[in-house]
Amino acid sequence: MFGKQENSMAHQHAGSETIIAQGVKVEGDFKSNGDITIDGELNGSLQTSAALHVGESAVIHAEVSAKQSVIAGVIVGNLQIEDGLQLLSTSQVTGDIVTSHLSIAEGAVVNGRISMGKKE
Amino acid sequence: MYCYLYDDFIQGNKRFEKELALIENRLTDLGINGKISRLALFRNAEEMIRDEIDKGVTTVVVLGNDDTVRKVLNVVVESQVVFGMIPLGPKNQLAELLGIPEGVAACDILSARRLETIVIGTVNGRKFITGINVPQFRAEITFEEKFRVFPTSTAELEIRNLVGASNPSEGMLQAVIRADVKRGIFQRSTKEESILPLQSMTIRSEKPIQVFADGEQMEGTRFDISIEPLKMRVITGKNRQFDT
Incomplete structure (x- = not known):
């Protein structure tokens, strides 16, 4: 129905919130312009120009890029968070982190390099 | 110009007889009466509507329910005419979503003609x-x-x-x-x-x-x-x- 170019733009035009709840698994390149909440599983890549919330039950194997993020679940992959990253006490991150502002709660696990400041 | 499409289940049905008379009177009072097309067995709704559009109809109003809408949806979308409905009987989920009350009360909504553009899947x-x-x-x-x-x-x-x-x-x-x-x-x-x-x-x-x-x-x-x-x-x- 639609050409390939229009398809590739589809989720980038989505300004509304996306929720991936428990009981659902996502595989592939997930892009959005809206807020994303993940409580389920995701493998691939994850990119949003808005906020990303990763719940306690979430398991993500992906390169992650977002404007700001609060993480309570498991992420295996590099994180690039433009404005601010909050790692809650239940979070487990295995990968490098690039962000401008970082907050790490007691109990959070981080295995990887942390770079503060915006990426060149 | 308006075209009113009566589904076959409301015609000759005593349950809707009085309501149809009220509707027709109210449409005349409001000055939005138009051509009446009646669906029947072996009559193709799309062809009927297409003929009316060729004759200058710009607004198609169905009298019936969600099933009636399904019968004319293709031709209404393709012809880009304005769509309205007067819900009658059960199975009227679309009318509820569009905020159109059942029966004669829908005539005033049609007359107010609050138009919205919606996407079709x-x-x-x-x-x-x-x-x-x-x-x-x-x-x-x-x-x-x-x-x-x-x-x-x-x-x-x-x-x-x-x-x-x-x-x-x-x-x-x-x-x-x-x-x-x-x-x-x-x-x-x-x-x-x-x-x-x-x-x-x-x-x-x-x-x-x-x-x-x-x-x-x-x-x-x-x-x-x-x-x-x-x-x-x-x-x-x-x-x-x-x-x-």
Whole structure:
């Protein structure tokens, strides 16, 4: 129905919130312009120009890029968070982190390099 | 110019006789009476409407229910005429969403002519307005040919067009997946709701599944869902159940 170019733009035009709840698994390149909440599983890549919330039950194997993020679940992959990253006490991150502002709660696990400041 | 399409189930039915007389009088009082076309067995609704549009009709109003709308949806969208309805009888989900009351009260809504533009979805080439339901869902969904989504247990899938869609004139549908998740020591099952905005998606299943588009059943192993390039102009009431 639609050409390939229009398809590739589809989720980038989505300004509304996306929720991936428990009981659902996502595989592939997930892009959005809206807020994303993940409580389920995701493998691939994850990119949003808005906020990303990763719940306690979430398991993500992906390169992650977002404007700001609060993480309570498991992420295996590099994180690039433009404005601010909050790692809650239940979070487990295995990968490098690039962000401008970082907050790490007691109990959070981080295995990887942390770079503060915006990426060149 | 208005054309009023009477579905065959309301004609010669004592239950609607009085209401139809009231409707016809009210339409005349409001100055929006027009040509009346009556559906009947072996009469093709699309051909009837197409003939009226060729004669200059610019607004098509159906008197009936969701099934009546389905009969004329293709020609109304393709001809880009304004669509209105006077709901009669049961199965009037679309009228509820559009904020149109049943029977003679709908005439004043038509007269006020509050127009909204909404997007139309298609599933395997068949148009739908309100949405799609897949009650027993254990299949793979590919969104925008970019990523795949699987429920890890039995789930229900609903694709919403008007209600829930971020803006029905903007060109986005909304997929809602309700998956069973077991929690706690008693493994109580709860439904967890995932929500994804979309413009196109494909449902693939190894076994045939049942899909209900605007309440009409379809069966198959693959369903391609997208948005029609043409939008539809509809007359709505102030109590419509979607935002624009």
